[in-house]
Amino acid sequence: MRHWLVCLVFILIPPAASAQDAVLERLETTDSGRQWDAVGRLDINGAGFCTGALIAPDLVLTAAHCMFDRPTKTRIDPGSFEFLAGWRNGRASAYRQVRRAVVHPDYVYDQDVTSTRVRNDLALLELQQPIRNTTVVPFDTSDRPRRGDEVGVVSYAKDRANAPSLQEVCKVMARQEGMLIMSCDVDHGSSGAPIFSFSGEAPRIVSVVSAKAEVQGQRVALGTDLTEPLAHLKAQLENGDGFAVPVAPRTSRITVGGARRDTGAKFIRP
Template identity: 30%
Template sequence: MKQLRPLWVLLILVSMSAWALDTEHIEKERLALFFAHDDRVNIPAPYAAPYNAIGRLEVKSGGTCTATLIAPDLAVTAAHCFLMIPRKIDAGRWFMAGFHDGKYQARYQVISQTFHPKFRKGLSYKGDDVYIDPAVAPYDIALLKLKLKDGVAPQPMSVFKGNRQQLMQTILRQKQQINQAGFAEDHDTILSAHLGCQLTQLRSNGTIFHRCDTLSGDSGSPIWIDLRTASMSGPTLIAVQSSAPDWFNRQQADNVGVTVLNLPTKPVK
């Protein structure tokens, strides 16, 4: 006689099947976002330079992004980190340099954030996602005014100084290889990096296309090159991570970064 399975066993089997399908779908999305392979490495703590200049940015609503110390009282990140709530500026609260598993090397209070006022007009909101109109993409970069509250201040990361032509020449000398590191959503308490990823285009509007493996939480994260020139040497910030296409549009577009050529100079109104 054929044995009948109890109902609860059938329910568990159905639940496990649904979980397996969901896991498979999530993995498919991740591989698409990572250009078919996750090339990130976890940075061991305590972080040495330049990683200790990279930290987790917290805004007043509790959301997080990545930012980079570029002066004793300044950091740089993405402007959209403060605009995830429609019709409201979600001001910065804390920047924690060298953040790892709830601890940090230095904690800074965010005094203010500066970004181009035109940027807000090019955003659209769908559910929890924010979409950036290409016309305002070059403005997705922000400066943070900071005040050290506790900890030991790390050495700031150097910022590229020069015009677009000089930046292009520098990128070509580096064979278009760049580095990126941030606090991605899949393990947002530790720093992960994609080293030696590819910059695919430096655009005339001051943005770049690149193929570094990033997720939500990497917004505002540094994109840098290792310079060895007469005037500059060491890790040098050239851009911040801005946005990425939906996973199903990965074949049509690379990730977008905004170069330091577009750093804002006037406070937001």
């Protein structure tokens, strides 16, 4: 299936689409990372992690495949998740357990990476308690960008798990059936990372990282169009859907590198 996807993308993308893309900037200091504190690492019981972003004081946006256990292909208990807002060098601006999690109703985890899977690869997490920290300001969302537009991504990854990195300039290379193909640099752990538009006064989330692929030897990121899928997720929460955790939040500060479990959250499927 990977070869089919790469060949299809190859037809749509001009070879020099990302020649001017910016390199990754590590956001290791308080000054460099302050405006990105609403991006956080989403830890799964110390066994793996994704990236997520706050879009309301109690709502975190991420990828649907982060919610599934890879070997069993079953949903992970939302009580196993902890959102570490602005996680840098062993500390976070806020720590929150997850109360409820909903995934897009048309998302199928056990499926090859196609445009259908990618465009539905979205999840919304309700936190046990809202984050009211004045330094952690939720991001607004916006309609999907057009081909050729410049975007950026803030993400954690396997080789930068202790601080996020910013790629401020990458491009939308193509749009295909609700899927965005972007020249952003992503890796394992970047699943669910917010893709930003910088066209307004403040960065707005226009997509999240669903998968990575390779085109003509170049790594690309695949993401969903937010508009319709996000509306579905908000409606699900308003209707009371999602597994609710009735107990008080657990106090857990286990970091990646301890006992491991093979979960889908550690991988961005190629």
